Amino acid sequence: MGSPLSPILADIVMDDLETHCLSLLGFAVPVYYRYVDDIFAIVPRANVDEINLIFNSYHPRLKFTHEIESDSCINFLNTNVIRSNGKILTNWYRKAMCSDRYINFYSSHPFKYKLNTIFNLVDHAILLSDDQFHGKNIDVVKQILLNNCFPTHIVNRYICKRLNFLKHRSSSILGDGEIDTDKPSYIALPFVEGLSDNVGRLLKNMGLTVVYNIPKKLNSLIKRGKDSLPISNRTEVVYKINCKNCSASYIGQTKRHLSTRVKEHCNNIKMHESNLSVISKHKLKFDHDFDWSAPDILHNEKHVRKREIAEMFFIKKFDNTINSQKDTENLNNIYDKLIKVV
Known part of the structure; x- marks a missing residue:
């Protein structure tokens, strides 16, 4: 979920699924339409359980549910499909819990946005429904727009304009049969x-x-509801630990919780002399201690390489850092003067 590939992969799976499952049916499906994973099909009522069983046998983690028409009607996506006198009719369908809340006419948005709301509703009311439902659907559109503070004259004017456009939309094709391809x-x-x-x-x-x-x-107007994390629980940061007894400081970066990294610095003194960090060497040489409880966060950065560059930047920016020379060897000295004045 959330990946740009998700729709493509879903369509590939569904294409294979329907090819496999439809071939196993003991009868022909006269009408079959699918949009992603929503399927509309006309099948004999006696075979509904069979088609449901075969589709659910494709993979144990895929479970299909089905809905059967009621009073010769069934809802599919934004349409209500109606079986009437041997014909299939469609009508614009809105869920019962639909709030009908759209952009308010008096909101601070371009007038184009408000016109698009009118045009979009009219398109749904007309293009998704049979001619006999158009009048009632347009009345619904008008009521929706009025409830969202659209003035009556605006509603009537632009609904008529859109209806006229839909009626003559084929005229957008040029007389010689070619389509105007000039792009603005x-x-x-x-x-x-x-x-x-x-x-x-x-x-x-x-x-x-x-x-x-x-x-x-x-x-940008509503504050986020989450509480800010304590400094010790922050991750993906560049930090500074200060010496309590002098002006020395150590600057580092970590993707883990800051408290975890600080604890490692604190416990390094217990290791063999050959593995001591610059912090531990400073403690032993001068008999100083560091302020483990109050590290400073200098920068937040999720990208590893950018975080490493930020670490080198701050090492060079601050005086009296005890970091080793190799900590900044990948940042050219040509930037030193610039870093000091930033």
Whole structure:
């Protein structure tokens, strides 16, 4: 889940699954449609259990459930499929728990976004349904928009405009049968109410299509609910440990919990002389101790190589560090003067 490959892999598995399982059925399936893992099929009612059993036998970790039509109707994705007088009809389907909450007309968003809300709802109401349901569906669209504070004149005007577009959408094909392939040039601008629309009109006259982005999003206004981690539990950091008795300090980096790394520094003094760290040597030579309980976090970085560069940067930036020379050998001395003034 979450990987860009997930839809592709899911489709490969489902393609193999349906090819294998449909070949095992003792009858032909006259109608079979699939969208990712949602399947719509018309099969004899007596064979429903058989097809469910065969599909579930493909792999022990895959379990399919099925739903049978009720009153000659069944829901599939955003449509309600209706069996009527030997024909299949469809109607726009909305779940019972649908909140009908869309962008509010008075929100600080480009007018294009609000128009797209109208057009999107009209497209669902018309393109997913048979002609006999269009009138009722448009009434539902109007009510949804009014509940989201869209003015009546805006609703009526742009619903009519979209209906007219859908009615004549085939006219977008040129007279000679060729499709106009000229692609407009786009430019992205941050949306500032009262300013961006005027700038957009000027750019439109220059042949540019403006796409707006919203710089102030909800997550920048609402604080995160998680409590901040204690310093000792932080990971992927560059840290500094200070000597209690002089101005010396040690700078390091770790991907583990900082408390784990500090404990290793503290216990290093118990090791053989040949394996002593620079911290332990400083303690023995001057009879000093380090402030193990209050290390300073200088930088956070998940990427290992970037974290190592940050470690070398801070070693050179601070005076009186006791790190060995090899800790900074991969950072060229040409940067030394620049580091000191940053």
